[in-house]
Amino acid sequence: MNFEFSEEQLMIQQAARDYAQRELIKDVIERDAKAEFPTEHVKNLTELGFMGMVVDTKYDGGGMDTVSYVLAMEEICKVDSSLGVIISVNNSLVCYGIEEFGTEEQKEKYLKPLASGEKLGAFLLSEPEAGSDATHQRTTAEEKDDHYLLNGTKNWITNANCASTYVVIAQTHPEKRHKGINAFLVDKDSPGISLGPHEDKMGMRSSDTHSVMFTDVKVPKENRIGEDGFGFKFAMKTLDGGRIGIAAQALGIASGAMERAIQYSKERKAFGTEIANHQAIAFKLSDMAVKIENARNLCLKSAWLKDNKKPYGLMSAMAKQYAADIAMEVTTEAVQIFGGYGYVKEYHVERLMREAKLTQIYEGTSEVQKIVISRALLRD
Amino acid sequence: MKILVCISNVPDTTTKIKFVDNNTKFDTNGIQWIINPWDELALTRALQLKEESNGAIEKITVINVGLIDSEPTIRKALAIGADDAIRINAEPLDAYSVAAQMAEVIKKDPYDIIMAGIESSDYNGSLVGGMLAEFLDIPSVSSVSSLNIDGGNVELSREISGGKEILETKVPFLAIVQKGIAIDPRIPSMRGIMMARKKPLNVSEPIEVDSLTEYSVYELPKPKSKCKMVDPENVKELIDLLHNEAKII
Numbered sequence: 001m002n003f004e005f006s007e008e009q010l011m012i013q014q015a016a017r018d019y020a021q022r023e024l025i026k027d028v029i030e031r032d033a034k035a036e037f038p039t040e041h042v043k044n045l046t047e048l049g050f051m052g053m054v055v056d057t058k059y060d061g062g063g064m065d066t067v068s069y070v071l072a073m074e075e076i077c078k079v080d081s082s083l084g085v086i087i088s089v090n091n092s093l094v095c096y097g098i099e100e101f102g103t104e105e106q107k108e109k110y111l112k113p114l115a116s117g118e119k120l121g122a123f124l125l126s127e128p129e130a131g132s133d134a135t136h137q138r139t140t141a142e143e144k145d146d147h148y149l150l151n152g153t154k155n156w157i158t159n160a161n162c163a164s165t166y167v168v169i170a171q172t173h174p175e176k177r178h179k180g181i182n183a184f185l186v187d188k189d190s191p192g193i194s195l196g197p198h199e200d201k202m203g204m205r206s207s208d209t210h211s212v213m214f215t216d217v218k219v220p221k222e223n224r225i226g227e228d229g230f231g232f233k234f235a236m237k238t239l240d241g242g243r244i245g246i247a248a249q250a251l252g253i254a255s256g257a258m259e260r261a262i263q264y265s266k267e268r269k270a271f272g273t274e275i276a277n278h279q280a281i282a283f284k285l286s287d288m289a290v291k292i293e294n295a296r297n298l299c300l301k302s303a304w305l306k307d308n309k310k311p312y313g314l315m316s317a318m319a320k321q322y323a324a325d326i327a328m329e330v331t332t333e334a335v336q337i338f339g340g341y342g343y344v345k346e347y348h349v350e351r352l353m354r355e356a357k358l359t360q361i362y363e364g365t366s367e368v369q370k371i372v373i374s375r376a377l378l379r380d
Numbered sequence: 381m382k383i384l385v386c387i388s389n390v391p392d393t394t395t396k397i398k399f400v401d402n403n404t405k406f407d408t409n410g411i412q413w414i415i416n417p418w419d420e421l422a423l424t425r426a427l428q429l430k431e432e433s434n435g436a437i438e439k440i441t442v443i444n445v446g447l448i449d450s451e452p453t454i455r456k457a458l459a460i461g462a463d464d465a466i467r468i469n470a471e472p473l474d475a476y477s478v479a480a481q482m483a484e485v486i487k488k489d490p491y492d493i494i495m496a497g498i499e500s501s502d503y504n505g506s507l508v509g510g511m512l513a514e515f516l517d518i519p520s521v522s523s524v525s526s527l528n529i530d531g532g533n534v535e536l537s538r539e540i541s542g543g544k545e546i547l548e549t550k551v552p553f554l555a556i557v558q559k560g561i562a563i564d565p566r567i568p569s570m571r572g573i574m575m576a577r578k579k580p581l582n583v584s585e586p587i588e589v590d591s592l593t594e595y596s597v598y599e600l601p602k603p604k605s606k607c608k609m610v611d612p613e614n615v616k617e618l619i620d621l622l623h624n625e626a627k628i629i
């Protein structure tokens with residue numbers, strides 16, 4: 001057992017912290033209010049290598065391990081989860097899937113520009129009528145001579161507008177149900193693709209979320225990822241890893257809120273003393289710290305399992321469910337500690353609370369994580 | 381052209397300082413070490429100069445006098461972008477010993493520009509830069525807040541009381557830099573962090589040098605005393621407090 005981080009892991013954590021505390025903090029409130037995409041920050045974080053940090057250097061990635069990724073995500077999301085989700089989708093949903101399951105040609109053509117951050121990617125699984133139950137894909141990929149023809153609508157797609165490359169999940173053989181599903185690499189500027197309006201969200205407002213419509217979109221056969229019918233397995237395996245990113249995001253939201261709550265409770269006075277001296281407040285802080293430490297350990301253990309090529313799907317489901325749920329609890333209590341000040345934008349905690357809510361919903365709701373966890377427990 | 385940046389390994393600026401051994405030694409337990417902030421700015425400016433120089437500046441080296449535990453800090457400098465590093469394997473006893481150790485190494489392999497921070501954020505001695513220049517017998521400019529190179533000419537500016545002083549000099553020289561030399565320190569990129577272990581970190585054995593300083597005792601500033609609020613209407617209470625509690629009237 002070793003709880004020590006390496007010098008490189010600590011450097012990455014510090015780099016992420018420096019960027020978040022020095023740069024992201026400056027305009028995060030304004031970007032949230034205006035729902036403005038963080039173009040400049042994406043550019044800077046690309047230069048620093050965050051957009052493809054876990055991809056092998058062979059494919060122009062940062063070559064970092066998943067533990068470093070958790071440390072970086074926590075620091076970024078303490079301040080700004082919109083940036084966090086842009087990084088997470090590109091690294092763990094898009095790059096990871098291509099690196100793990102793509103052909104050399106696909107890696108050369110698609111992975112390299114995504115890993116270097118020259119281009120961004122999006123992951124298109126959810127549909128208006130297929131969220132938690134992703135087996136019911138209505139988007140179809142009809143097999144033609146040398147290509148597939150895509151038709152249908154995807155919903156809630158992060159990076160939909162800023163991405164150049166889409167990983168699209170669609171049904172090829174409806175009679176085979178989820179075993180007929182495929183995954184494809186699709187260029188966003190292919191004819192027949194159109195976007196719905198930017199979703200006006202509750203939180204993570206400066207990330208870019210749209211629905212995406214496909215009308216007779218031609219996709220070359222060589223853009224299918226894996227064997228015919230591998231798509232659903234591909235999506236589930238990719239999401240196993242993606243959950244670590246979102247768990248770390250939730251962890252960052254919670255620890256960001258706690259840091260602010262500690263600071264505030266040492267300054268704010270009521271009834272003649274700092275509110276931290278009221279035990280009701282001090283105990284809230286204590287509860288937060290224990291929850292956050294647990295969430296952090298689950299995140300790091302999932303990351304460690306993944307880095308050491310051991311099965312991690314169950315642990316990452318636990319990490320995601322727990323971290324997301326405690327992020328909601330911790331941010332709610334942080335707002336409470338701030339009192340009226342917590343309810344206005346200037347103090348950040350209300351935004352963190354809005355951001356926390358999303359971590360319980362996307363990349364598998366908390367309920368869905370519990371299905372994953374309990375099924376693993378009950379399997380013989 | 382080659383630039384050398386002196387790097388001091390100091391406790392993180394938010395460290396809670398404690399002393400041991402009858403208050404004669406700084407307690408290094410649990411301390412997080414960082415590049416001295418002024419040195420980090422010096423390195424940032426050196427890297428900018430190299431990038432702007434179209435190849436005229438071939439190399440940025442960092443140098444540190446310290447034991448092996450300062451290597452993470454040195455590698456951070458390599459991750460930020462320095463090309464190679466020298467660590468002189470000795471405990472940094474005082475400004476004199478540090479400057480003497482560095483001078484010995486630099487004499488054998490001189491640099492065109494040497495940059496040192498105006499002070500280190502731990503002992504705040506403001507001595508190493510000036511001493512090093514003397515040992516090397518090269519000119520030094522202190523309190524440098526900007527440094528630009530135009531062909532063979534170097535233009536420096538210094539903050540002086542009530543204004544700014546602009547100077548010109550030629551290499552070799554030593555610049556003792558302060559705030560303003562660069563705006564923000566650089567954040568290392570993933571690539572830089574990966575490369576750091578692959579770049580040369582040359583360890584050189586120290587010479588015999590005496591330390592000229594003996595630390596008798598350290599003292600921490602007294603904790604800030606509580607501030608008492610007095611209602612502006614209540615002059616009587618104020619006078620009473622000044623008289624009986626503060627005992628200044």
Ligand SMILES: Cc1cc2nc3c(=O)[nH]c(=O)nc-3n(C[C@H](O)[C@H](O)[C@H](O)COP(=O)(O)OP(=O)(O)OC[C@H]3O[C@@H](n4cnc5c(N)ncnc54)[C@H](O)[C@@H]3O)c2cc1C
Binds near residue numbers: 131156159362364368
């Ligand atoms: C801002 C945002 C960004 C997103 N980004 C992406 C993206 O980039 N790519 C992508 O593909 N998708 C994305 N999503 C979609 C997201 O993953 C889905 O919203 C999520 O999986 C839930 O699906 P749903 O919204 O259809 O809810 P539903 O599946 O309809 O669920 C409704 C409720 O029922 C519960 N429920 C459903 N089934 C069960 C069950 N069997 N047992 C118990 N409870 C159940 C759910 O937990 C939930 O509480 C994003 C969503 C949002 C809001």
